[in-house]
Amino acid sequence: MTVTRREALGLAVGGAAALTTLRFTAPAFAAGNAVEDAIVEFTGGAKPGSGDITIGAPEIAENGNTVPIEVSAPGAASIMLLAAGNPSPGVATFHFSALSGAQEAKTRIRLAKTQDIVAIAKMPDGSAIMTKRSVKVTIGGCGG
Amino acid sequence: MAKVKPRVKVPKKASVNEVVTIKTLISHPMESGQRKDKKTGETIPRKIINKFAASFNGEPVFMADIEPSVSANPYIEFQMRIPESGAVRFEWTDDDGSVYDMEKKITVA
Numbered sequence: 001m002t003v004t005r006r007e008a009l010g011l012a013v014g015g016a017a018a019l020t021t022l023r024f025t026a027p028a029f030a031a032g033n034a035v036e037d038a039i040v041e042f043t044g045g046a047k048p049g050s051g052d053i054t055i056g057a058p059e060i061a062e063n064g065n066t067v068p069i070e071v072s073a074p075g076a077a078s079i080m081l082l083a084a085g086n087p088s089p090g091v092a093t094f095h096f097s098a099l100s101g102a103q104e105a106k107t108r109i110r111l112a113k114t115q116d117i118v119a120i121a122k123m124p125d126g127s128a129i130m131t132k133r134s135v136k137v138t139i140g141g142c143g144g
Numbered sequence: 145m146a147k148v149k150p151r152v153k154v155p156k157k158a159s160v161n162e163v164v165t166i167k168t169l170i171s172h173p174m175e176s177g178q179r180k181d182k183k184t185g186e187t188i189p190r191k192i193i194n195k196f197a198a199s200f201n202g203e204p205v206f207m208a209d210i211e212p213s214v215s216a217n218p219y220i221e222f223q224m225r226i227p228e229s230g231a232v233r234f235e236w237t238d239d240d241g242s243v244y245d246m247e248k249k250i251t252v253a
Contacts, residue, residue: 090211101163101223
């Protein structure tokens, strides 16, 4: 069988494209699953909608070891923070009570790489709301 | 291991039902369980503060379940309503089961 120049080029390009897609989707898919699992476990299956929930974070974090994060969801019973690109996505879950002055909290977190921070708030009626915010990280913070 | 030392910032005085900001910090390495020892190549076991709880006169105020993605020397800030004079109690639970605690009094004027 003879392979023309055009066919050979097409094969090479196609093969390379397939390889790149594979390489990029596989880990992203795995992390996505972990995040989804965590969300389902937290909300008890309720599908999170959008609502009054905000994440405060720097747009660019120079040092991934300590990234200041604040999260606020007025009226929430608890808020879960996830870092989708970390080796384990769970960051922290905050629980509020009648004595909480406001349903918000601030902390400092580790980010392994540039990624999305996800916050999900569980309301007292069982519904859930979520939001996302991307943070660019210059130096990752999960050791190596 | 470095000594674990909790620090909190709580106002001494407040008016009735005033909402105050409470800042807490505890010195702790928060070993994530992901790092490897550079010499032996073995994974350093996870050792983090996994729970933080604040209560006021025995009533829960704020709780946090903490995972390895929280930075070393975990800092937590939250808002609290002060209904009356009393003491705020803070508790940090370590992976090894030890509990570090601290109490601060607030007087309502």
